[in-house]
Amino acid sequence: MASTEQNEREAYRVIVLSRDGPKILLVPEGERHKLPAVEIPRCHRVAEHLTAAVERQWGEEVVCLFEPEPAPADGAVIRYEAAEHLCTRSNPTMATRWVPMSALCQDSLIDTRDYSAIKRVTGIGNAEIEDSSAGPFARLGWFCELRSWIQSVVEPMGFHIEGEFRQLNASPSFSLIRFKTEGPALWFKAVGEPNQREFAITCSLAQRYPDYLPRMLALRPEWNGWLTREATGELLSEVKELTLWEQAAASLAKLQIQSIDHGSQILGAGASDLGSAALSKLIQPFMNVATQLMERQAKLPPPALGQKDLLLVADSLRSAVDAMEAVETPETLGHLDLNPGNIIVSQNRCAFLDWAEAYVGNPLFSLEYLLEHARRTLGSESAVRARLTAAYCAQWNGVVTAAGMAKALAFAPLVAAFAYAAGNELWKKIERLEEAATAGYLRSLTRRMHREANALADGRTLCHH
Secondary structure, three states, X not given: OHHHHHHOEEEEEEEEEOOOOOEEEEEEEOOEEEOOEEEEEOOOOHHHHHHHHHHHHHOEEEEEEEOOOOEEEOOEEEEEEEEEEXXXXXXXXXXXXXXEHHHOOXXXXXXXXXXXXXXXHHHHHOOOOOOOOOOHHHOOOHHHHHHHHHHHHHHHHOOOEEEEEEEEEEOOOOEEEEEEEOOOOEEEEEOOOOOOHHHHHHHHHHHHOHHHOOOEEEEEHHHOEEEEEOOOXXXXXXXXXHHHHHHHHHHHHXXXXXXXXXXXXXXXOOOEEEOHHHHHHHHHHHHHHHHHHHHHOOOOOOOOOOHHHHHHHHHHHHHHHHHHHHOOOOOEEEEOOOOHHHEEEOOOOEEEOOHHHEEEEOOHHHHHHHHHHHHHHHOOXXXXXXXXXXXXXXXXXXXXXXXHHHHHHHHHHHHHHHXXXXXXXXXXXXXXXXOHHHHHHHHHHHHXXXXXXXXXXXXXXXXXX
16 A cells, blocks of 8 residues: 555655755755655646645745756656745744755765755756756746736736745746735746747737637746736536536637637647648648557557558548538637636636647537547536537537538547647657657557547447547
């Protein structure tokens, strides 16, 4: 049991840098010291759990900076997290001591590998080491600068930032933080590569479709960052009421209908082109990669798809793309990552978040992604799918004929699976294809397409499992 619990948690040694001079927070142990260490749940947001653990155990409020390269340790690795000290909140449960860097040497520490990590983190944090990957959030002082900037933005609106904040993401070039005020909560988000385009896309969409995104308050272009008011409502991932899922489906359709004729501007902001012409050109290159991945598959089950199976997928895709284009469903804004954690829903409004995976193409792809998440969250009853589809399609009355929409819906599961697979850049990167997880993921998506192609060939709607 102990080993199972340990596998579900990850240990981090925290390098806490002082704001008032080069000092490190250490835990005394006899004549020497060690770094404060916390354990956080595996596969959870590191920054959110780590800042809470440091305050709970050591009584210190910190903001995470970045995670330096881990150190090898007897077959495992030692993970570190760099953080900046903000203030002391309470008495620690274990004694700590601020040690000047000038007084620190390898012999000062129980584990000498910590010394190298501290030196590197201190150099990057103080901008003494030029690191090509060190974005604005690796440097000491950025958080206080951010908080001052936000205060200058919201003060004319009549409210002030309170002390409490939640840091959800932390890296040299990415940031996601929620700030409390005596009025509405605020969110600051900043992005770097490979999602840097999300900044321009979000700015463009917030300006064009303010009813469907959180209200934009200010931009920080040099950080690729923006500040918004928190949208009212609940995350769709946390609700089971079917009426709220129907509201999300209907709102998605309304947003997409508003985006008709704006495709070139949305593409210009950085969205992916998944229109019929672009998708048609991707079919053969993607299937060539899928063929190679199936030939290299070593683990069974599931069985690898053979040449005949893959030819069926390719032929079905060509026919389906052509058929959906013939229906003349307009190409609109879409979202390749339309999971319920990216949708804030209320009875009269929906806000859609995280637009890094925006595309311009057939709107029904986004509906298919929403339906897939509904199946996982609400169950696979056909009535759920039918009600969400009806709520979505009702908005399209007068834009697409009922017969045309029904035909497009029949082909949507297959083409949406392909758009999802081909719409990201993974399959184009040779080095990523060598990774077992990436290869397995792309094979799984290809099998999904094969099941959908068989369903079309059988003239029936695939029962999703």
